[in-house]
Amino acid sequence: MAQFNEMYQGTEVRAPYGRLQDWVAAMPQELRSLKQAEAEALFRRIGITFAVYGEGGDPDRLIPFDMFPRVFAAAEWARLEKGIKQRARALNAFLVDVYGRGEIIRAGRIPGRLVYQNEAYEKAVVGFVPPKGVYSHIVGIDIVRTGPDQFYVLEDNCRTPSGVSYMLESREIMMRMFPVLFRENRIEPVDGYSEKLRRTLASVAPKKCKGEPTVVILTPGHFNSAYYEHSLLADLMGVELVEGQDLFVDGEYCYMRTTEGPRRVDVIYRRIDDAYLDPLCFRPDSMLGIPGLMDVYRSGGVTICSAPGAGVADDKAIYTYVPDMVRFYLGEEPILQNVPTWQCGKTEDLAYVLEKLPELVVKEVHGSGGYGMLVGPKSSREEVERFRAKIVEDPGNYIAQPTLALSTVPTFVEEGVAPRHVDLRPYCLVGDRIELVPGGLTRVALKEGSLVVNSSQGGGVKDTWVLAE
Amino acid sequence: MRLTVDHMTRYLYDRPVRSVVQSHRLTPSAFAGQKVVDWEVTVSGGLRGATHRDGAGDQVQGWTIAGPVTSVEVRVRGTVETTDLAGVLRGHRETVAPEVYLRDTTPTRADVALETLARSVEAPDVLALAHALSAAVSDAIAYRPGVTHAHTTAAEALALAEGVCQDHAHALIAVARVRNIPARYVSGYLFADADGNAHEAAHAWAELFVPTLGWVGFDPANRSCPDERYIRLGSGFDAQDAAPIRGIARGGAKEEMDVTVAVLAAQQ
Known part of the structure; x- marks a missing residue:
């Protein structure tokens, strides 16, 4: 399978990587090892040792950092940015619609079953339009590349996509270790992210909020694998990091306990799942949430980001329909393409999938993190047959996609520099406007030939550069 | 009334x-x-x-x-x-799509016995089927307080063949969903008249969605549809979700x- 190398076209170096050729050529092995050790020490010192959300695994494991940056030219990014923002708008329009009149279902464009019987569809918020009509305030869209102009969306993350701290820290560490690179290349900064995030959250404060909104980040606690990220974002935004027990409902509002007494909270950027938000509305055994929060939310006393129920838009079965959402709500053609997807729950799709199984990637509809998936071409006959039995048993639980020839970026490996497969997760912010910092999280499959970039499966991260015009 | x-x-x-x-x-x-x-x-x-x-x-x-x-x-x-509308929830403003109530929850999940019960009846249309299912639940679970508790599931109540209004409602919801009829739990009050039948004043029943009529109440605990003796408070997937x-x-x-x-x- 021909693989697109983002730096080399044969022996030619593609323009955005022009200056990196000399940089890597001028770096002797000893210096490289030294720098790599320095990078690891820096990551350890700041304590950034979490797994990307939903990936499980040892939360204290260090995700490998690769110093070779991934680079986008200004024009490449401009197109990506348009596509990402378009998708984020469509996903939010979909959420407002399915909790409202459900026009897209009435129009027969998406089967009602996939939406209304979806576990992530929250009956408790039907009929409620959150401030500014935004359900998903931080949309993480996982994108892969297969050619100079070929980008595909792998999945959307509309709940609480994590990993943005890696984008910020990777940049910080690269600037500290290789200041010359940042003088030689005109690289768009990403450090505006936290201010943009704060502004986005403040922009969706409820109507009842007068004056400057009080924003907090709600974390499940320090045992959570992304706790570092929660505390970093709170620090950078200058807002409080709270746990459920720090907040309480009194009358029509939600308050935070502080040393100076209770302080009203207007916007909660929650990093806990819907099910745990409020034991009076969702799971009654939840110790992480705030009793009565949903009644306050529904009556406009506080904003919850992402809005409860946002998860119905990023389900893998709904994913197939996102291009239709773009056409239906925005009247535009989708700029970013979906990976062609077969729904094993459909009889004709299932027949095709079972026939072509050794060539396909098969995923669980509700799964994440690279677990419970089959990469046909990389699997033994036995593994394929075992997976076939699972699909036949419960076809509706699986989707299949062709094995994409993911692009590669040069990566430091044992033997020197070698191409490794990458993906990209940009973080699109949606409030009273839509913003995207130029960059994102590039994950790299460090194993030779591997297409699985998840950190739980041997993936690492890279700094992602967008060059200024 | x-x-x-x-x-x-x-x-x-x-x-x-x-x-x-x-x-x-x-x-x-x-x-x-x-x-x-x-x-x-x-x-x-x-x-x-x-x-x-x-x-x-x-x-x-x-x-x-x-x-x-x-x-x-x-x-x-x-x-x-109150007015007797033969169980039909006429003129009620709501926006949740009926299909949402096809989803099951722990107390309303159908096991093999509930599936069998659900498929034991036949009827020419949805309304008749709903009545038949409600009657089947009344027959299968006798009214008897004290044998079940707040967390008893429909499957457990059917196995015991005894229960209270909550169990009847959960069981009816389970069998209705097996037959692809959206169903939900309703909590409210019931006027206990002097006819000698067992009644629970803080009461619960089920509503099934019949395309031609909308939501229709069924009270298998009393083998009836809600009439002017009933006061309706709220609904949900199950007892916990609809709790007053x-x-x-x-x-x-x-x-x-x-x-x-x-x-x-x-x-x-």
Whole structure:
């Protein structure tokens, strides 16, 4: 399978990587090892040792950092940015619609079953339009590349996509270790992210909020694998990091306990799942949430980001329909393409999938993190047959996609520099406007030939550069 | 029929709790079958919180009670003018798509026995099927208080062949969903007349969605459809989701609950 190398076209170096050729050529092995050790020490010192959300695994494991940056030219990014923002708008329009009149279902464009019987569809918020009509305030869209102009969306993350701290820290560490690179290349900064995030959250404060909104980040606690990220974002935004027990409902509002007494909270950027938000509305055994929060939310006393129920838009079965959402709500053609997807729950799709199984990637509809998936071409006959039995048993639980020839970026490996497969997760912010910092999280499959970039499966991260015009 | 309700729920804690938060579905539904004459909910030491009408049409009211307290009294008093609509929930404003109620929950999940029960009846249309399913549940589960508890599932109640209105409602919801009929749990009150049958004044039944009529109530515990003796409060996937009072106390004390309900026909 021909693989697109983002730096080399044969022996030619593609323009955005022009200056990196000399940089890597001028770096002797000893210096490289030294720098790599320095990078690891820096990551350890700041304590950034979490797994990307939903990936499980040892939360204290260090995700490998690769110093070779991934680079986008200004024009490449401009197109990506348009596509990402378009998708984020469509996903939010979909959420407002399915909790409202459900026009897209009435129009027969998406089967009602996939939406209304979806576990992530929250009956408790039907009929409620959150401030500014935004359900998903931080949309993480996982994108892969297969050619100079070929980008595909792998999945959307509309709940609480994590990993943005890696984008910020990777940049910080690269600037500290290789200041010359940042003088030689005109690289768009990403450090505006936290201010943009704060502004986005403040922009969706409820109507009842007068004056400057009080924003907090709600974390499940320090045992959570992304706790570092929660505390970093709170620090950078200058807002409080709270746990459920720090907040309480009194009358029509939600308050935070502080040393100076209770302080009203207007916007909660929650990093806990819907099910745990409020034991009076969702799971009654939840110790992480705030009793009565949903009644306050529904009556406009506080904003919850992402809005409860946002998860119905990023389900893998709904994913197939996102291009239709773009056409239906925005009247535009989708700029970013979906990976062609077969729904094993459909009889004709299932027949095709079972026939072509050794060539396909098969995923669980509700799964994440690279677990419970089959990469046909990389699997033994036995593994394929075992997976076939699972699909036949419960076809509706699986989707299949062709094995994409993911692009590669040069990566430091044992033997020197070698191409490794990458993906990209940009973080699109949606409030009273839509913003995207130029960059994102590039994950790299460090194993030779591997297409699985998840950190739980041997993936690492890279700094992602967008060059200024 | 003019019904008066006096419903008192008393929560007792074995030591003072710091605070109590509650979410109520204690307001009679607004539909053609009932008209509120007067209605009042009071909570001892309570601060009235936010209120909203949810997508299912229920009035939801939050309350907070600042501690330390060792008891909380929730008292509901009011009068409702009811009309017999043969169970049809006419004129009820709601926006949740009926299909949402095809999803099962732990207490309403069908096991093999519930599936078998669901498929044991045949009927020419959805309404007739709904009646047949309700009758099948009445036959399969005898009314008997004390054998089941708050967390008994429909499958367990069917295995016991005994239960109370909550179990009947869960079982009917389970079998209806097996037959692809959206179904939900309804909580409310029932006027206990003097006919000698067993009644529960704080009552529960099920509603099934019939395309030609909309939501229709069925009360397998009493082998009937809700009529002018019923007052409807709210709905949900199951008993917990439709509970008239959901609450939680901070402070880790042991809680005891004492409920008295009187539903009477008002003197003309």
